[in-house]
Amino acid sequence: MTTTQTTTNLEQLQYPIGRFAPKEDYSIEEVNRMIGLQETAPARYQKLLAGRSDEDLARTYREGSWTVQQLVHHIADIQLLNFLRLKKALTEDDYVITLVQMNDWAKTPDATTAPIDDSLLMFDGITRRFVYLWRTLDEQTQTKTYYHPSRQINLSLKQFLYMATWHVVHHQGHIELALGLQPSAFLGDGLSR
Template sequence: MSDIEHLKYPIGKFQKPEVITSSHLNRWIATMEEFPQLVAQQLDGVSTSDYDKTYRPGGWSVLQLVHHCADSHMNAFIRFKLSLTEESPVIRPYLEDRWALLPDVVSIDAEVSLQLLKALHKRWATLLQSLQSDDLAREYIHPEHGKRFSLAEATGMYDWHCRHHLEHMKIALKS
């Protein structure tokens, strides 16, 4: 893996287990519960200029990463709720690179999205903990990938997403 590839995917790309077990799900849900606090720990004591640091050339700043996680996880939470209340909904993708440049991202304090993440992840983890195996088997269709994702797989993907961007923040703040 090249240095740039390592910086882009510091924990590697998401690898779906062949069989998703309750152990996987418990670990993934724990990540969802812990994520806002782990982000808060990373941001504790950072200076205003630290929020402008990036994890790689052309990568997002720490500020953009925090806001991106809030944006992405809001979308994911809605996808979960749609999947639980509709039959295999086709979800709506969004242009995350463009969202990362909007005024609410580049000019709002990270604390706003951190508070959003705390509330959102509390609700999301509560929802995830209540799901039974038939709920976790429910799916949504992602038109960009032309693929169905079960809620069990999506839980793993967002566990990875949390850890992936947390590592980006750590790398950026060390630079």
């Protein structure tokens, strides 16, 4: 295998739906589509993970990656964080996004050994609140921005919605790869391969 093939394969494993690449703006239809993807994500995760064995949960999508179990806990953690980020962006002027040490979070005992059912339940409940809050926002509010220091960019709330949606589907792709499945290609509008 050539270096180019190895790099391409690694890229596909790391970014099964493509890299994070926000557009300048999103139409009402695109926003509604992302909200729909958010709303249905917990059910997709439940279906994907139903009846999985401990061996399945210990699988990884590439060498050195997080396990399926860690990914499930991570998605719940970050969905909670994204809900809090949304509320802070809505209620604080000049908000700078709250950052966390994701790799360190993935190593805590709850991320490595806790049953995934609690995180799936948490993911479902937080997503319901996230979607409910988002649907109350008028188009003007959706253009409000905040600063993301690690990406060194200002993001509008529409771009933030893209980031949150990309994140949920990105890790769904990782779980599908770890379980030997083809990653779903149901996104589009810059969210899929």
